Amino acid sequence: MILSHHFFNGYYSKLILLLLVLQANTAYPQNFLSGEIQSCSNQFVSIYRMKGEKRYLIDSVATDENGKFRYELPSALQPGMLLLLDEKGKKLKFVYDRHDIQFSLEDMDRLQTIQFIGSDENEIWFRYLKLRDESNLKLKLLGQLLDAYPQQTAYYKRSEKEYNNLQNNYLSFIKRVNKHHGNSYVYSLIRTDFPTVVPVQRKLTDKKEFLIEHFLDSVDFTDTLLLNSDILTKKMVDFVALFQRDELTINEVQIEFNKALDQILVRAAEKESMYIFVLEFFIEGFTEMGLSTVTDYLSGLPHYKTDCLTQETMLKIEKLVEPFRNVQIGAIAPPINCNLLDGKPFSLNQVNSKSTIIVFWSVHCPFCLELLPKLKTLKLQHPEIEIVSIIVGKQRDDVEMFIKQEKLDWFHVFDGLNWKSPITDAYKVYGTPTLFLLNEKHQIIAKPMTFQELDTIIKN
Missing domain, CATH: 2.60.40.180 (Transthyretin/hydroxyisourate hydrolase domain)
Structure with missing residues (x-):
């Protein structure tokens, strides 16, 4: 039998109509x-x-x-x-x-x-928030009492019982939500947000170690829908904060933060979109904090699995970290081509010295105004060092007055673009003062956090 042209036209028309109906039926309902x-x-x-x-x-x-x-x-x-x-x-x-x-x-x-x-999801979520806030406050107060009182006393035993009851009440709520709504989005949020239950008998140091070991146990880093909330980011920030201790120097704190990030990134690497999100989140955050040791670590892409990523994803990640690699220790400092405060053209290439200090500062920054006279003294002690100051601001009058008053005799770069300057962007500077130390090849050899750190590096 020979099928006619009209048959095919009618057949394909019906097929297209059927596909449209199926597509409409599989679309999400309007909410x-x-x-x-x-x-x-x-x-x-x-x-x-x-x-x-x-x-x-x-x-x-x-x-x-x-x-x-x-x-x-x-x-x-x-x-x-x-x-x-x-x-x-x-x-x-x-x-x-x-x-x-x-x-x-x-x-x-x-x-x-x-x-x-x-709206069952929000009923559950707001009940959880109420339970969480009330329980966390009581658990914190009881935990402090239990850490202070001898275990043999009757008061300790009563407090311990109340502490355990609160935790059990907490866990019972989570189990009920899991039983009836285990596949829901709200359960994913609660499971992620849920605080780690710490056994009451542990010592303070043991509690910290226990928290670090188990803090991320309830987080599913393959669940990319968690990125559509602030629950995961708060959880990760709280985890990193566990690694901070008052007795540590700023450099030691950054090393500890890198240990925390290592644990997060090894989990996030299982899902490429999760890895990119986590990497970008922490790079932006630690850059704004001025913690360059951490951003240098992140720009090295720890636990980055190139074998399972698409070319598009790899390009996206490289584009994300490239600006930070340009200012990490060991890199050649980005070029600076701009006018000085007096209007004369300036290029970093014209600086030929054994060491060069680049300092980003603002006349409205009290820490900067305290730092600059110290740099002046340092330069008098080490005349072989050149200083290039990048002025972050829009108005030149106050800047000129301060420089003249303090007799700061070095290069002062000023473009009047404030934080929109391509120089601050190239050097990934988000706060003042920010310091870079270059060698004779203009290679970045240090990014000191304080003048004391800079002074120690130069003396050694």
């Missing part, structure tokens, strides 16, 4: 965020999606005279945390798991009055 905030009548509230600590605006919606609003959420919106922000900057976070969210609230300052209508 709404509806609320009543009595204290927010006749104003705009903004709705954001979360990505770690960052937030991205979805839309703004107007409330009526009763503070009511209804917003149709984008169909492509992934499960995650939603942030609601009123005109006064007050915040309210929700768990979104592709279900409608409907709530009522008296005041943004009184979140305990919130009520949900048909």
Whole structure:
């Protein structure tokens, strides 16, 4: 039998129609965020999606005279945390798991009055937050008492019993959520956020070691939906903070932080999108803190598995870390081509000295104003050293007055672009003062955190 041209046209038309129907049936249903905030009548509230600590605006919606609003959420919106922000900057976070969210609230300052209508995820989440905050406070106070009192006393035993009851109550709640909502997004958030249960009998030093060993046990680093909230980032920051001790110097603290990051990154490396997120999060954070030993470590891509990454992902990671590699110890300092404060052109290439100090400073920074006279004394003691100061600011009058008053006789680079300067960007500078020490080849040999550290390096 010979099939006609019309048969094929009709057949393909029906096939296309069937595919469209199937696609429509598999699309996610439309969901709404509806609320009543009595204290927010006749104003705009903004709705954001979360990505770690960052937030991205979805839309703004107007409330009526009763503070009511209804917003149709984008169909492509992934499960995650939603942030609601009123005109006064007050915040309210929700768990979104592709279900409608409907709530009522008296005041943004009184979140305990919130009520949900048909949003199980948020009912569970807010119950968990209440239990967590109440339990953590009591556990902290009881833990301090148990550390101070002898174990043989009756008071210790009563406190120990109450401590264990609180922890068991905590664990029972988690088990109930797991039993009834084990596959839900809210359970993933609670499991990640849930604090590590520490046995009460352990000594203080043992408790710290126990926490470090088990703090990340409940975190699933292959669950990339965790990135759509700030729960994972807070967990990671709290873990890194466990490695800080008061008696450590700033350099010793950075070495300890690297140990913490190593434990995080070896877990994150199992999922490339997770690894990129974690790497970027910590590079940005530690750069802003000025902890260059940590950013140098991260730019080395620890636990980076090239064999299981796509070419596109590899290029993305390399693009992320390349600017930091350009200013890590051992790298040739990025070029500086700009006018000096007096208007004369300047290039770092024209500096020919055994050692060069590059200092980023601002006239509005009290630490900078304390540092610069010390650099002046250092230069008098070591005339073979050249100093190049990069002035971070927009106004030159106060700068010129200070330089003239202190008689700072070295190169002063000024472009008036403040923090938008390509020089601060090239050197990944986010705070002042920031120091770089170069050798005669303009190779970065140190990034001292303090003048004392710089002075010690030069003397040795």
